Amino acid sequence: xxxxxxxxxxxxxxxxxxxxxxxxxxxxxxxxxxxxxxxxxxxxxxxxxxxxxxxxxxxxxxxxxxxxxxxxxxxxxxxxxxxxxxxxxxxxxxxxxxxxxxxxxxxxxxxxxxxxxxxxxxxxxxxxxxxxxxxxxxxxxxxx
Numbered sequence: 839x840x841x842x843x844x845x846x847x848x849x850x851x852x853x854x855x856x857x858x859x860x861x862x863x864x865x866x867x868x869x870x871x872x873x874x875x876x877x878x879x880x881x882x883x884x885x886x887x888x889x890x891x892x893x894x895x896x897x898x899x900x901x902x903x904x905x906x907x908x909x910x911x912x913x914x915x916x917x918x919x920x921x922x923x924x925x926x927x928x929x930x931x932x933x934x935x936x937x938x939x940x941x942x943x944x945x946x947x948x949x950x951x952x953x954x955x956x957x958x959x960x961x962x963x964x965x966x967x968x969x970x971x972x973x974x975x976x977x978x979x980x981x982x
Contacts, residue, residue, distance in 0.1 A: 840900040840932060840962050844871065847957035848878055849939050850889035854909065854952035857919040862886075863911040865921060867954075870906045871896040880912045886952065898960075900932045907954060909944060922946035924954050931958040 848867055856863050862885030867878040874896050881888035896905075905928060909921040922944035931937050939957040943950055 842898065842960055842962040844896045844898045844902075844905070844928070844931070845959045845961070846894045846896070846905065847939060847959075848890045848892050848894065848907070849955035849957065850887070850891070851909065851944065851952055851954045852887050854886040854888075854921055854944065855946070856886050857911045857921055858913075863919070863921070864913075866910055866912055868908040868910060869894055869896075870908070871898055872902050882912075898928070900929075902928055904928055905956075905958075907942075907956065909952075909954070920946065922951040924956075926956060926958070928958070928960075931960045935960055 846869060848869070851865065854865065862883050864880050864882045865884065865888045866880045867890070869876045869878070876894045876896075878890050878892050881890060905926045906923060907926070908923040911919040911921055913919060923946070924942040924944050926942055937958040939955050941953045941955050944952040944954050
């Protein structure tokens, strides 16, 4: 099992369904990777086409199948509105190591409601297990 750091670059979104009727919405993103959750800044007044250009780091293993990004509209005085979400499979980034900013569909109630642009990179941690086995069961360290 491979473990490491997943870096997520939240670039921006386009064509989101505006949940505010009288003004532009104030979107933000909630990124979830298994039990880890991080929140972007609020793109105040950016409406349907926000830009964040923010990076987030998660500690993951290759057994984590996906990253979920939930887009919300920040509302003062009432609960925030759900705009939509994107689910991004992580298998390719574990294999490739880096996926340049790519557009993913945002859906709500199984309907397309915009797109989000995300870049991904994965840096595997060094494993100590193989070094320990080499030292314990021979190799150049024990030869004379």
